[in-house]
Amino acid sequence: MASDSKKKDLIADAKNFCDGMSNVFMLKKRDPQTRHLLEKAKHLIESLIADNQKLSSSSNVGVPRQQRSGGGMGQLWVQLDELKRENQNLRRQFGKAQDDRSTTQKGQGPGEVIIAEHHRFKQENDMLRSQCEKQQTTIKEMESINAKLQEEYKSARIALETTQKSMETILKDYRSMESNLKSVKTENESLKSRLSKQTRPLMRNDSLSKNIENISEKCRPTNIAFMYNTLESQEWMDAKEAMEDESDFEEENITQFLCAVLMEAFQTSKELHSALKSAIAELIRKPTLAICPTIFGQETRKLKLPDDISDGVSQQLRQFCDDLDVGVLVNMLSEKLKNNYSEYVEQGVLENKAVGRYLHESARITWQMAIQQPPMCLSIKDTRFDDDKHKLWWSCDQSRAARIDFFIWPALYDYENGNLLIKGCVHAS
Structure with missing residues (x-):
């Protein structure tokens, strides 16, 4: 079984x-x-x-x-x-x-x-x-990163759209401003032409002539004041630093010397302008002197040109002011400095390149001051500090400034006893 x-x-x-x-x-x-x-x-x-x-x-x-x-x-x-x-x-x-x-x-x-x-x-x-x-874990991480990138992309896209809209608005404003500028330029040219025509008949002795500036001229007080300001901030500063580096003079002496150079340049330009007008007056009185080779070597008589001729001569000088041989003025200025500031000359200050540029620019600007009608004015005559006309040197105490010790930079007026264009810089105590 x-x-x-x-x-x-x-x-x-x-x-x-x-x-x-x-x-x-x-x-x-x-x-x-x-x-x-x-x-x-x-x-x-x-x-x-x-x-x-x-x-x-x-x-x-x-x-x-x-x-x-x-x-x-x-x-x-x-x-x-x-x-x-x-x-x-x-x-x-x-x-x-x-x-x-x-x-x-x-x-x-x-x-x-x-x-x-x-x-x-x-x-x-x-x-x-x-x-x-x-x-799968990596995919989840990538999806998280992708989500963040998408959010950043959305934000960037919104910012881009906002920027584009702003750019469109700016472009519209720019085109509008450009159009307005063209119309303003056209209107300005028209006003210049009308003003030029209206100022020509004014007589020199008219009380309004001193306050009217011919804006059609390049060589006019407003432009000269701008160049004068630039002279202080550039060539004057370079010359001051060069003298501090290469000479034994103190800062106070250097600033006084540079101020004196400017005043001497202004005086030399005025003398040249006066001599030119006297020579023209002498030539008008005696035309045959024009062929005499020694006319400019002789002392001419102190004759005065008629006002209308003097105005015309000054206008022509302003028109051709850039053709001036500044080197001649600088040589005249250097001779004065050798006589009056021999201690600076002996140390070779005038041979310094920065000082040389300051001399040339001072001569060029002061010449344009002298040929204005009426001539512009550089002043260092004030003895009391006035905040409306002067600015203090950096080392001075504003609260104690009262008496002017010396000028560091002359004050500029559109003519003698006229309107102040540039404040003078002073050392006051």
Whole structure:
């Protein structure tokens, strides 16, 4: 009875295994090697079952006991296929090639192959799943960065649109201002022409003539005042620093010397202008002197030109003021300095390049002051400090300034006792 029970169990297991093999065969029919093994196993099991049934029928054996719910190998194949499909999906995500064929080695049975494949795919799936999680984490980080960049892009775009609108508004304003400037220039030219025509008939002795400036002339008091200001901030400052570096004089002495140079240049220009008018008057009185080569070497008589001729001469001098040979004026100025400020000359101050530029620019500007009608005025006559006419030197105390010790920079007027154009700089105590 025990042997019959064992045979019945064996037949039931064989049938279950055969059914499992049939299911595996349906799932693995794409693999030639597995297909061959399954067909051979099925054929052997079916033959054994048939032979056993013949023996059972001949010996009239009872009905075998209920079959066990086996199919273990079939379930392994099913799990293996599920793992392979999952592996294939993971490989597809990472762009790796997929090989469906099992790498069965010779000498291994179907069960061992299934178990080996099961373990291999499970390990590979774990590894790919870990990589997939890392990639997903990276993707989330990139999405966060992308979101921030999109916000920044939106802000930048809004700023750009705002800037473009501002630029459009500015361009419109610029075009409007440009148009207004053209119209103002046209109107200005018209006013210049009208004013020039209206000022020509005015007589020199008219009380209004001193307060009227011909804006059509380049050499006029307003422009001269601007050049005078520039002279103080550039050439005067360079000359002062050069003397401080190359001589032993104190700052107080240097500033007084440079102020004296400017006043001497102004006086020399006035003398040249006066001599020119006297020479013209002498030539008008004696025209034949024009061919005498020594006329300008002789002392001419102190004659006075008529007012209308004097005005005309000054106008012509202003028109050609840039053609003046400044070197002659500088030579006349240098001779005066040698006589009156010999201690500075002996130390080679006049040979300094910065001082030389200051002498030339002083002569050029003071000449343009002298040929105005009436002449402009440089003044260092004040003895009491007046905040309306003077500015204090940096080292002086504003609260105690009362008496002027000396001038550092002369005050400029449009004519003598006229309107103040540039304040004088003084040292006061």
